[in-house]
Amino acid sequence: MVDIATRVWNHKWKIDPIVRSLIDTDFYKLLMCQSVFRNKPDTQVTFSLINRSSHVPLAKLIDEGELREQLDHIRTLSLTRGESTWMRGNTFYGKRQMFRPDFMDWFENLRLPAYHLERVGDQYELTFEGNWPEVMLWEIPALAVLMEMRGRAVLNEMGRFELQVLYARAMTKLWEKVERLRQVDGLRIADFGTRRRHSFLWQDWCVQAMTEGLGDGFVGTSNCLIAKNRDLEAIGTNAHELPMVYSALAEDDAALAQAPYDVLADWHEEHDGNLRIILPDTYGSKGFLDKAPDWLAGWTGIRIDSGDPAEGAEAAINWWKSRGEDPRQKLVIFSDGLDEEKIIELSKQFRGRVRTSFGWGTLLTNDFRGLTPDDRLAPFSLVCKAVAANGNPTVKLSDNPNKAMGPKDEIERYKRVFGVGEQTAQKVIV
Amino acid sequence: MVDIATRVWNHKWKIDPIVRSLIDTDFYKLLMCQSVFRNKPDTQVTFSLINRSSHVPLAKLIDEGELREQLDHIRTLSLTRGESTWMRGNTFYGKRQMFRPDFMDWFENLRLPAYHLERVGDQYELTFEGNWPEVMLWEIPALAVLMEMRGRAVLNEMGRFELQVLYARAMTKLWEKVERLRQVDGLRIADFGTRRRHSFLWQDWCVQAMTEGLGDGFVGTSNCLIAKNRDLEAIGTNAHELPMVYSALAEDDAALAQAPYDVLADWHEEHDGNLRIILPDTYGSKGFLDKAPDWLAGWTGIRIDSGDPAEGAEAAINWWKSRGEDPRQKLVIFSDGLDEEKIIELSKQFRGRVRTSFGWGTLLTNDFRGLTPDDRLAPFSLVCKAVAANGNPTVKLSDNPNKAMGPKDEIERYKRVFGVGEQTAQKVIV
Structure with a gap:
């Protein structure tokens, strides 16, 4: 029928x-949007798309008109009653009313601001300018649209059964990872793969497969819509954009050196427990931890998002010890370029020494590597970052020089201010 | 919605x-039913289920009540108007009215006769007795029911995503075979996998995948319902049951020696062209061909269904040459335990020497080997054969002693009458 x-x-x-x-x-x-809405609502920021994989000619693969249609459609979206109810009524990290009424009132009336799109060679220049709390919400949907449209360009040339077999292969591939992860005692893992997912439906499938395959070991998803639809925990804390923008607003080197701590001071006031997770690497983890105030050592955990993850975790453990904290009570969240082998390895390596958790991103929701001829569906490194705040360029260094961004002279200034020495380059996979 | x-x-x-x-x-x-309906309508036959894979304990896996429900359901079926229209109106092998009005009138009123089911140890004894044209129609549905119920017993214990991944793996596996077969120039292949299919829906999927993947190289399916639904050619000619029953009816050794040729004489009268395919191996191909009348050499082709397929094809080529026929105008149909590697090998080996075609059965529609722990979904060797006709036991020898059936003394008698010498045993895969 x-x-x-x-x-x-x-x-x-x-x-x-x-x-x-x-x-x-x-x-x-x-969460960050609410914090910005409260603390820096009038900051003018520019977010910009950056394709770190220049071999993927996005403007050749994706029709500009169709891209505009997708972006325009996002500008028509507003929070539905059910979504608002979920945000207002849900428990996040065990806490009710995580989103306060004044923020929800604002969010219910929000439409995303205008975008600027221009083709430059084989790439698109896509930028968003305006008030920070509005502009920042473009990052994830803009990335998801570009990733999925690039995928569609490849899928459009495939036959019906070829397509079914493609997804059959992708499902098999993911399931085999799940089966390996299932062997890991006490594993705690979440989906962090929204931004570079193959597609929405595929992410939704992956999340459900993880739920069945890992049971309690799968602690939730960063994607709010999927968390709502599938009755899962929404997972996440904060990201580099906070220290990047705070730092760009600093009026001198002394204020700059202080900016990343100011971010966490604001956060400290707003959140407790599992939301108190330090992201130390924006301008080098080592300097950040060495100079951190003692109250930060009382936070629940640290997220390792660049550099060698095992070294980062060892450094965190040593730092907690040096501040008189018991690392076994602390949480290390790994979230950089993970795949199941690395997850298993790290999980074993730190068992009993520190609590671990994994934010699995692109290689959960977009591991189409090897599934098509010429690997045309393999994920690639696309980001959308705050590049300016109130007219000042932003800078990110991280623990991997290959992930550094910003004008060259500013990068040098930041390195000096934050005392960043020699760094080891790591290949950026996704 | x-x-x-x-x-x-x-x-x-x-x-x-x-x-x-x-x-x-x-x-x-x-086709055979029509022939029997015309030539031997009152022959009393017994068909019996034989599980050649005794390690698969069918009676432990399949509930007797549920098996009865499935078999009873088949007894409620009758030809629908659309099915009758398709049989009456369709072109089969380029010929209209392949099924004659008197046969169709009979078939439209047919319900399958009673069955006898009894559990014996871990196996079922399932037999059908009655008029040959009715009883013979039980063979394929009885096998399909048992194969699919055995599969369901395994599938019932699997989770939702585990199931989806199982089918994903099966799809991938089949598609990879299709991709390899696609490389073979001039390949002609048909689905012969109804009786030992994993399930109806899976066979239907396989047929559609073959259609997309192989294009004109996929010439059709033996399954009439799928041929009708998917607008494909229905494929097939005749099988061992004709010579087996004709031989059991023979009154003495002389009549026995003649029986297999009587079958083809009746067939010769009824069909021409591509339906004139010799199945020589019932009582040994060599003797059959050596003693065959000259008019058989004029037939279109030979189907190789046991023994070493390459040797069988060489023997056919030599036989045609010895009878003054040009093998390049002839067709060899391979149909015994094929998988894609063997298909590719045979196709290459006989290119330019004889026309080849492949009837791909169990390893097309039920290759679930290696897809579950303990291989509990692997296909197994289940057959349903005519075991008696008018009170006499039937015998089959074939070119593989492992496929021989019948009472021991009768086997010896048949071997003597048909002059079957030493045979090479071949492993029966499915």
Whole structure:
């Protein structure tokens, strides 16, 4: 029996929208958005798309008109009643009313601001300018749209059964990872793969497969829409954009040196428990931890997002010890370029020494490597970052020089201010 | 949107019937049925299930009550108007009215006769007795029911995503075979996998995948229902049951020696062109061909269904040459335990020397080997054969002693009458 109404409904769409909800985004974006809304609402920021994989000619693969249609569709979205109810009524990290009424009132009336799109060679220049709390919400949907449109460009040339087999292969590949992860005692892992997912439906499938395959070991997803639809925990804390923008606003070197701690001081006031996670690497983890105030050592954990993850975790353990804390009570969250082998290795390495948790991103939701000829569906390194705040360029150094961003002279200044010495380059996979 | 009517409809079924149509069977069964209906309608035959894989404890895996429900359901089936129209109106092998009005009138009123089912140890004894044209139609649905119920017993213990990944793996496996077969120039291949398929839906999927993947190289399916639904050619000619029953009816050794040729004489009268395919191995191919009348050398081709396939094809080529025929105009159909490697090898080996075609059975529609722990979904060797005709036991020798069936003394008698010497044993895979 064909459900005629469903079929007619599906054919009424002018386009097949990739992002269909304002909460089809990472939970930490909403947390940070609330913090920014409260502390720096009028900051003018510019976010910009950066394709670190220049061999992927996005402007050749993706039609500009179709890209505009997708972005325009996102600008029509507003928070639905059910989404608002979920955000207002849900328990996040065991806490009710994580999102306060004044923020929710603002968010309910929000539409995403204008974008600037221009083709430059084989790439797109895509930028967003305006008030920080609004502009920042473009990051995840913009990335998801570009990743999925690039995928569609490849999928469009495939036959019906070829497509089914493609997904069969992808499912098999993920399931085999899940089966290996299932062997790890006490594993705690979350989906962090929204931004560079193969597609929304695929991320949704991956999350459900993880739920069945790992049971309690799968602690949730960063994607709010999927968390809501699948009755899972929404997971996440904060990201580099906070220290990057705070630092860009600093008026002199002394204020700059202090800026990353100011971010966490604001956060400390707003959140407790599992949301108190330090992200130390924006301007070098070593200097950040050495100079950190003692109250930061009382926080729950540290997220390792660049550099060698084992070294980062060892450094965190040593730092906690040096501040009189018991690392076995602390949490290390690994979230940089993980795949299941690395997850298993790190999990074993730190068992009994520190609590560990894993934020598994691109290689959970977009590991289409090796599934098509010429690997045209392999994930690639696309980011969308704050590049300026109130007219000043932003800078990110991280613990991997290959991930550094910003004007050269500013990078040098930041290195000097934060005392960043020699760094080891790591290949950026995704 | 949930289609409520569909959902309610689906839940109305008391069981999930495995065979839902009288034409969910092999095309050659219907061709042979018509021949039997015309030539030997009153012959009393017994068909019996034989599980050659005694390590698969069917009676432990399959509930007797559920098996009866499935078999009883098949007894409620009758030819639908659309199915009758398809059989009456379709072109088979380029010929209209392949099925004659008197046969169709009979078939339209047919219900399958009673069955006898009894548990004996860990196996079932399942037999069918009665008029040959009716009883013979049990073979394919009985096998399909047992194969699919054994599969369901395994599938019932699997989780939702585990199931999806199982099928993902099976799809990938088949598609990789299709991709390799696609490389073979001039390949002609058909689905012969109804009787030992994993399930109806899976066979239907395999047929569609072959259609997309191989294009014109995929010449059709032996399954009439799928041929009808998917608008494909129904493929097949005749099988061992004809010479086996004709031989059992022979009154003395002289008549026995003649029986296999009597079968083909009847067939010769009824069919021409591509339906004139010799199946020489029932009582040894060598003797059969050596003693064959000259008019048989004029037939279109030979089907190789036991023994070493390359040797069988060489023997056929030599036989045609010895009878003054040009083998390049002749067709060799390989149909015994094929998988894609053997298909590719045989195709290359005989290119330019004889036309080849492949009837791909169990390893097309049921290659679930290696897809579950303990290989509990691997296909196994289940057959349903005519074991008696008018009170006499039947015998099959074939070119592989492991496939011989019948009482020991009768086997010896047949070997003597047909002059079968030393044979090479071949492993029976499926």
